[in-house]
Amino acid sequence: MATTRNPVTKMAARDVNVFYGDKQAIRNVSIDMGMDEVTAFIGPSGCGKSTFLRTLNRMNDTVASARVDGTITLDGQDIYASDMDVVQLRARVGMVFQKPNPFPKSIYENVAYGPRIHGLANSKADMDVIVEQSLRRAGLWEEVKDRLQDSGTALSGGQQQRLCIGRAIAVQPEVILMDEPCSALDPIATAKIEELIHALRGRYAIVIVTHNMQQAARVSQRTAFFHLGTLVEYGVTSDIFTNPREERTKDYITGRYG
Amino acid sequence: MTAATLNAAGNAMPQDRTPTDWTSPAMRQRIARRYAAERRFKLMGLAAVTLSAGFLAFLLFTMMSNGLSGFIRTEVALPVDFPRSPLMVDPAMIKSGNGAQALANANLPAVTTAAARAAFGPEGETLLSESAWTALRDAIIADPSILERKATIAVPAASEIDLAAKRTGSAEAEAIVAKLNAKDALSSSFNMPFLTASDGTDPTQVGIWGAFKGSLLTMVVTLLLSFPIAVLSAIYLEEYAPRNRWTDLIEVSINNLAAVPSIIFGLLGLAVFLNAWMLPRSAAIVGGLTLALMTMPVIVIAGRNAVKAVPPSIRDAALGIGASPIQVVFHHVLPLAMPGILTGTIIGMARALGETAPLLMIGMRAFIATPPGGVTDPATVLPVQIFLWSDEVSRGFVEKTSAAIIVLLVFLLAMNGIAIYLRNRFEKRW
Numbered sequence: 074m075a076t077t078r079n080p081v082t083k084m085a086a087r088d089v090n091v092f093y094g095d096k097q098a099i100r101n102v103s104i105d106m107g108m109d110e111v112t113a114f115i116g117p118s119g120c121g122k123s124t125f126l127r128t129l130n131r132m133n134d135t136v137a138s139a140r141v142d143g144t145i146t147l148d149g150q151d152i153y154a155s156d157m158d159v160v161q162l163r164a165r166v167g168m169v170f171q172k173p174n175p176f177p178k179s180i181y182e183n184v185a186y187g188p189r190i191h192g193l194a195n196s197k198a199d200m201d202v203i204v205e206q207s208l209r210r211a212g213l214w215e216e217v218k219d220r221l222q223d224s225g226t227a228l229s230g231g232q233q234q235r236l237c238i239g240r241a242i243a244v245q246p247e248v249i250l251m252d253e254p255c256s257a258l259d260p261i262a263t264a265k266i267e268e269l270i271h272a273l274r275g276r277y278a279i280v281i282v283t284h285n286m287q288q289a290a291r292v293s294q295r296t297a298f299f300h301l302g303t304l305v306e307y308g309v310t311s312d313i314f315t316n317p318r319e320e321r322t323k324d325y326i327t328g329r330y331g
Numbered sequence: 332m333t334a335a336t337l338n339a340a341g342n343a344m345p346q347d348r349t350p351t352d353w354t355s356p357a358m359r360q361r362i363a364r365r366y367a368a369e370r371r372f373k374l375m376g377l378a379a380v381t382l383s384a385g386f387l388a389f390l391l392f393t394m395m396s397n398g399l400s401g402f403i404r405t406e407v408a409l410p411v412d413f414p415r416s417p418l419m420v421d422p423a424m425i426k427s428g429n430g431a432q433a434l435a436n437a438n439l440p441a442v443t444t445a446a447a448r449a450a451f452g453p454e455g456e457t458l459l460s461e462s463a464w465t466a467l468r469d470a471i472i473a474d475p476s477i478l479e480r481k482a483t484i485a486v487p488a489a490s491e492i493d494l495a496a497k498r499t500g501s502a503e504a505e506a507i508v509a510k511l512n513a514k515d516a517l518s519s520s521f522n523m524p525f526l527t528a529s530d531g532t533d534p535t536q537v538g539i540w541g542a543f544k545g546s547l548l549t550m551v552v553t554l555l556l557s558f559p560i561a562v563l564s565a566i567y568l569e570e571y572a573p574r575n576r577w578t579d580l581i582e583v584s585i586n587n588l589a590a591v592p593s594i595i596f597g598l599l600g601l602a603v604f605l606n607a608w609m610l611p612r613s614a615a616i617v618g619g620l621t622l623a624l625m626t627m628p629v630i631v632i633a634g635r636n637a638v639k640a641v642p643p644s645i646r647d648a649a650l651g652i653g654a655s656p657i658q659v660v661f662h663h664v665l666p667l668a669m670p671g672i673l674t675g676t677i678i679g680m681a682r683a684l685g686e687t688a689p690l691l692m693i694g695m696r697a698f699i700a701t702p703p704g705g706v707t708d709p710a711t712v713l714p715v716q717i718f719l720w721s722d723e724v725s726r727g728f729v730e731k732t733s734a735a736i737i738v739l740l741v742f743l744l745a746m747n748g749i750a751i752y753l754r755n756r757f758e759k760r761w
Contacts (some may be wrong), residue, residue: 170647241651
């Protein structure tokens with residue numbers, strides 16, 4: 074399975090198993106995620122796609138009962154190795170969550186926080202440049218440039234989510250993980266986020282979990298279908314949606330279950 | 332086949348039920364009962380609030396009506412003929428600025444007694460407070476020229492006269508007051524010494540400053556110890572500690588500790604701080620340590636709830652851009668939890684400020700006539716001072732007790748005011 078290799082692999086997983094206590098959530102997943110691509114994870118609720126996403130920046134470490142087996146590499150370096158610094162890993166592999174979660178601080182502070190704790194700006198002027206650039210890339214600059222000191226939580230849901238993307242961009246990640254970033258948003262806000270994903274492709278490796286198959290078809294170059302903790306099929310997005318090899322994939326994308 | 336029967340059963344159901352008549356008498360009665368129930372509940376709630384407000388108003392009114400007279404003192408106009416008095420002082424020394432020192436040995440009490448006898452008869456000095464001579468001293472320092480003439484100085488009255496002038500004294504004293512009033516010799520003024528002096532044996536001379544300062548020092552020690560320790564414990568238990576039998580045990584112990592009667596903490600303070608650590612008796616540091624033990628569990632419990640209430644999405648957000656666990660705590664969790672932590676601190680500190688029992692155990696009930704200079708000096712605190720004065724035989728202490736309660740309430744309100752101000756500031760920052 075998952076024999077299609079990307080020309081340049083950014084992150085790769087080999088025989089990954091994830092356990093929550095005695096319960097196994099992920100079984101033997103091996104997958105490569107490309108450098109210049111958007112990779113989508115689809116599958117029914119509870120299939121483990123979000124769990125797997127959270128192993129990619131070790132967010133599962135915060136769950137006491139979680140245990141991860143197998144190897145996951147970032148540029149060939151094992152991220153679960155003992156010499157890997159989790160804090161730095163999470164700066165290199167940024168994350169955007171299902172529910173927009175800006176800090177209850179100003180818009181400026183939301184974006185500036187990451188660069189500040191990692192010491193990426195040498196001066197206030199530096200920081201201003203980083204904030205503007207990040208918000209421009211997140212497609213939010215024009216809407217908020219006159220009210221950077223307003224609270225981030227006062228923005229609309231879609232703007233908040235773009236602010237969260239801008240916040241992730243500000244620390245110059247190599248990979249951005251998105252966990253159902255549009256599930257709490259209306260169709261117009263969703264369209265904006267999808268445009269943004271298009272614009273960001275190439276600059277960052279993007280991995281997106283989505284419930285919405287049309288979204289996966291629209292934004293991704295490769296799609297992985299998860300079911301019951303296993304990776305059923307992984308391939309070029311157009312192949313998965315028009316010509317799936319596995320029966321289960323076909324049933325899912327034609328709406329037989331999900 | 333199965334589907335058909337299900338359908339048949341499903342169709343039969345609506346036919347079994349008659350359409351609801353929303354205007355039937357039974358229905359109207361039900362509506363009327365519902366409205367009545369809501370009205371009853373509202374009235375009961377209002378009655379409960381009124382009752383508690385009434386009790387509070389009654390308490391404040393009694394305290395004020397009893398206590399306010401404690402801030403007023405009665406003064407007797409005492410004519411003093413300085414040139415003819417047995418005063419032994421060199422006027423030059425007073426002018427040179429060492430007046431207080433010079434007058435300390437100038438036999439002023441004898442001058443006062445002589446003047447009182449001359450003005451009010453053979454037992455004249457009994458009308459005046461024992462501290463009456465200090466009024467003469469202050470008058471001379473303020474204006475040394477009165478030493479060369481006859482002057483009338485307002486001096487504090489004795490306790491019985493003071494009470495009678497406030498219409499709470501004995502019949503004999505009231506008769507004397509009537510006579511003095513006829514001579515226009517009585518006046519009243521703000522009792523400044525009550526705010527600047529310390530405990531004493533004569534109710535006209537006692538003051539609250541020593542106890543106030545003792546309370547202040549004790550509260551500072553309590554806050555400095557309990558706040559940081561409790562906040563760190565709360566954060567550690569919520570954010571870092573693994574969930575196991577040990578942390579469960581610690582949690583149960585803390586919850587029980589918050590419910591332990593305060594006098595037990597006094598015994599603990601006596602055994603540990605006084606007997607084992609040999610810290611000084613009656614000192615604010617020991618009181619503060621003891622009250623800190625009592626306050627800590629309250630702040631820990633409030634702090635844990637406040638930390639728990641910070642949404643996990645904020646932690647995820649911070650971790651997701653590479654904040655370390657300690658940065659997550661100090662940059663995000665703690666600021667958001669601070670209003671809740673401060674609320675717990677207000678409750679704990681207010682309880683500590685009003686605490687008497689544990690402080691009796693560590694010797695803070697001693698008679699201390701000088702205000703403490705530091706946390707290791709013997710001190711007493713406001714509630715203990717109130718307790719001590721309420722125990723006094725002399726009737727003059729009744730109004731002093733109530734006045735001390737007013738001072739305690741003002742202290743409490745000021746403390747809570749500061750805490751609420753801080754809490755609102757923290758809330759506004761976000």
